Amino acid sequence: MLPYKDKLDAHGVLAIGGFGLLVGWVVSVLYEGPLLYALAESKAVDGRALNAANLLMLAAGLLGAIPIRVSSPGNCRRLLAGGAAACLTGTLLLPIMPGRFLYAHLPLLALVAGASMTGWGHLLKAAVPRSGRSLIAPVAMTLACAVLTSTHALTALAAPRAGFALAVATLTAYALLLLRLKVPDKTSCPPKLDSPGYVIRHFLVLYLSIFLITLNAGFMFQAVYPLFARHLVLSSLYTNVPYVAAVLVCASLPGFKRLQTLYGGLALWGFSLILLTNLDRSATSFLLVITGMLFAAGLFDYFWWSIFTTDLDSMNNPATLTGSILAASILGSLAGGQLTNLLAENGMAPFELAQWGLGAILVNMVLIGAVNKRLGPILINQQFLEEDQGPTAEEQRLEMVREKLSPREMDVFLLLREGCANKDVCETLHISINTVKTHNRKIFAKLGLRDRADLQHQFPPARLPN
DSSP states (O other): OOTTTTTOOHHHHHHHHHHHHHHHHIIIIISSSHHHHHHHHHTTOOHHHHHHHHHHHHHHHHHHTTTOOOSOHHHHHHHHHHHHHHHHHHHHHGGGSOGGGHHHHHHHHHHHHHHHHHHHHHHHHHHSOGGGGGGHHHHHHHHHHHHHHHHHHIIIIIOHHHHHHHHHHHHHHHHHHHHHOOOOSSOOOOOOOOOTTHHHHHHHHHHHHHHHHHHHHHHIIIIIHHHTTTOHHHHHHHTTHHHHHHHHHHHHOTTOOHHHHHHHHHHHHHHHHHHHHHSOSSHHHHHHHHHHHHHHHHHHHHHHHHHHHHOGGGSSSTHHHHHHHHHHHHHHHHHHHHHHHHHHHTTOOHHHHHHHHHHHHHHHHHHHHHHHHHHTTTSSSGGGTSOOOOOOHHHHHHHHHHHHSOHHHHHHHHHHHTTOOHHHHHHHHTOOHHHHHHHHHHHHHHHTOOSHHHHHHHSOOOOOOO
């Protein structure tokens, strides 16, 4: 029996799995880590320069793909399948490629991968029903971390070729999954909120907050991990365990106050930096410092991943949120790593560098309040931004409706409320037109409504700001 069958069908599961595999391959091969540096060392090239070029082009791909309009999610899937084939071919060529060509070859792969990650906004919106979108972030992030940790462990503890083989297998599985994935040619009826300048005007404060938080991620990779380099086995096996734990904690507690969790994450990161300046380089110190940092990083990432995965309907072009939020994260990590290297080369000790990280945390303490105030009224799924002030009258009415309807009937009700036609409901939820009509009759009967017009009159869609 399919897990979460009331929230996901088989294609929804495939879609979330595909996105997780793609992210897992990206962070394993193109991102900071043992496999990238082992490849650079074998080719006698500068691993740090290669990492910086990859991150820059990954962000360029994420942002560059946002304006690309696809005629349908089906065509988007075919484009992504072509990108997967290109990435797989390029990856297989890495062992035989002369070192000097890596400076162009790997960043080009990163560009294609970034564009593919943005394109997944269309597929996730089309293939995953609204009731199942809360599962996208925890499942995809956990899967990506499983790939990352396994690849790093094999590379560091066995042999680089073993880690490389796992990365190739991951990308192959991703390409095959794309071929099996079926998505409707038409998505639901979303509000058209991504007019020119809208996203930048309303989301800039969120991007700035993400950028400043991920500056610390760059600091962690470039300054903290090297301090504990002698604990190779521990760092290889323990990598991302606290991160995944944070993601699963957030996902398993529906009543979790996400906004307060962000403040808690910032406090935990600051405490970890303080520990770093006062502890030795022992294995116990490593566990204390890295556990705090990675758990906080999991809280942060879950916050903005949840925004672009659950609020895909907030914009006519879902790739807008996917590409821009991930790009802000990548650019922050890149800037943090480069700044750390620059300050270290000028003689600044890691303990002094930690003070810069604390400064970024203090700025974010102020920014998060601005993020909440700015975006709370805009995003459809506001539970990650708004303060816990109790349910509004509208929310209470919807909760009463939810108690009367089955989960699938609730999905249909929400689409009818937005004015979607039966065909749109059918294609969005992957059910037949007769099933849609049956759900309509049951909804009208349970709620005491005459017809679709009466439903929209009694439950008008929420008005969103210009």
